């Protein structure tokens with residue numbers, strides 16, 4: 375317990391409350407504010423991109439990377455002005471010839487997707503639009519669809535570009551895969567190759583996003599090894615993640631031999647724009663009431679609530695709806711297409727509070743997310759005994775994307791959850807801000823100060839999916 379206590383700080387690092395959003399402002403007033411504050415945002419992001427300590431820092435421009443004019447036009451249309459650090463460092467190594475493998479790590483929300491998407495686009499020969507030449511693997515259907523959308527957006531001026539998702543229900547049984555770029559989940563990709571519906575003979579690049587999760591021998595590792603075994607031996611392999619625990623990293627080096635490596639130190643892993651808080655709940659049964667009390671704050675922007683199981687996601691959604699709150703839920707038990715509808719509604723802002731499991735912990739990029747709640751502290755290992763520091767980092771990384779600010783609130787209620795969060799805080803050297811359920815005015819103030827300043831900041835660059 376003392377460990378966590380020693381990491382409690384006053385909210386000194388919180389950004390100053392926005393002076394551009396008036397208290398109790400109406401929706402209409404807010405939209406005016408959004409337009410007015412765009413200058414401020416550009417300046418703030420420009421500041422970050424000029425700050426050598428920031429992961430968004432770079433000294434070059436995209437023009438200097440030697441990408442095709444169609445690709446540069448795509449970046450321009452997305453309002454990507456300068457590369458981030460990972461893009462600036464990794465791209466020249468990945469697009470040079472002869473192709474070299476890469477293992478790259480960079481904090482959540484710092485533009486890893488565009489780094490590998492630009493590489494893939496620079497490698498495919500669009501005179502053979504239906505011949506698969508690049509394969510990208512992701513751990514969830516949602517992330518695969520998102521990456522597919524990013525490729526289409528960056529490549530919107532590339533003639534004949536066909537990008538197909540290899541996820542359950544997406545590939546025509548009669549036609550098989552007919553695209554130059556394929557983004558999928560490992561199980562479906564394996565099925566398609568085995569049924570001879572996916573010709574992998576001409577693949578030049580294999581990208582594995584969330585690579586530590588994908589190569590983990592306890593999880594998807596075996597499938598990824600099998601997929602690699604089906605591909606040409608000379609394929610360029612690019613592995614990306616925000617986290618790379620040592621054991622998986624050693625395996626990654628065998629999976630992608632002789633790779634260039636871009637690694638972060640443990641203390642560099644957290645994103646500065648995310649104010650990390652925790653709520654000291656009196657007991658487990660009070661967690662639900664506290665969650666409902668936070669609802670007003672959750673809907674200032676959009677929020678994601680992470681829970682441990684599908685059943686508790688369903689149960690919390692049912693109770694919150696019965697109590698008059700509008701919330702949606704998404705987890706692995708839902709059918710693929712209904713999952714797509716739920717996430718699309720969340721991206722567009724039609725729904726603002728999403729209850730989910732670890733299925734959405736990684737990679738999902740919705741820039742309006744200003745709050746993440748860890749209703750249950752992430753745990754791993756047999757009997758969920760060990761704190762899952764990597765999943766914590768990915769979950770909270772659903773907010774604070776590319777220089778934005780956000781809040782994470784982790785609920786603790788007993789010694790086990792307290793110790794687990796304490797372990798995670800010490801692991802990354804995080805100073806957690808304590809919230810008290812007994813002083814609601816103070817809690818609201820601490821959270822609002824951060825979220826309102828994020829609400830005042832419109833997208834510097836509309837993200838690839840237009841949300």
Ligand SMILES: Nc1ncnc2c1ncn2[C@@H]1O[C@H](COP(=O)(O)OP(=O)(O)OP(=O)(O)O)[C@@H](O)[C@H]1O
Pocket residue numbers: 453454455456457458461480481482483484485486487488615616736737738739741771772775776835836837838
């Ligand atoms: N150079 C850039 N300029 C402006 N915005 C950018 C740039 N690169 C990426 N972005 C935007 O930043 C956001 C986060 O990028 P991305 O989803 O690639 O993060 P990530 O590093 O893959 O994060 P995670 O580890 O959570 O998967 C996206 O909305 C993307 O459109």
